[in-house]
Amino acid sequence: APNVQLSSLLGSIIQLVKAPTDSPVLNEEAATLLQADPDEFRRTVRLTLNGGEHGGVQYDRLLGYKAAPAKVPEERKSVMPEQMRLDLMKLEVMKEDFKATASAYLQTNQTELRHI
Numbered sequence: 001a002p003n004v005q006l007s008s009l010l011g012s013i014i015q016l017v018k019a020p021t022d023s024p025v026l027n028e029e030a031a032t033l034l035q036a037d038p039d040e041f042r043r044t045v046r047l048t049l050n051g052g053e054h055g056g057v058q059y060d061r062l063l064g065y066k067a068a069p070a071k072v073p074e075e076r077k078s079v080m081p082e083q084m085r086l087d088l089m090k091l092e093v094m095k096e097d098f099k100a101t102a103s104a105y106l107q108t109n110q111t112e113l114r115h116i
């Protein structure tokens with residue numbers, strides 16, 4: 001039954017997103033915070049992605065660009081570690097791969113549903 005397969009697939013994706021089982025921990029502090037206080041973890045992620053500071057590091061703003069970014073005073077600029085920049089690039093590639101795969105599944109499921 002296609003509905004059961006789709007439901008099972010979506011359930012599996014949700015479970016992997018909520019609790020990945022086979023991915024190594026790249027940031028022990030973040031993993032610990034996520035397990036101990038998910039709300040604080042979300043606030044911290046939101047803060048850093050919006051150009052905030054965490055742990056003495058000022059992060060580049062990655063979300064919410066609608067206008068030209070404000071000039072950051074030279075003394076507030078920080079250099080994002082190269083490994084972090086690479087990890088963010090890998091994450092972006094993973095996101096695009098996931099979107100493409102999800103789109104393909106959606107098209108396949110829509111086609112199957114039309115034939116039911």
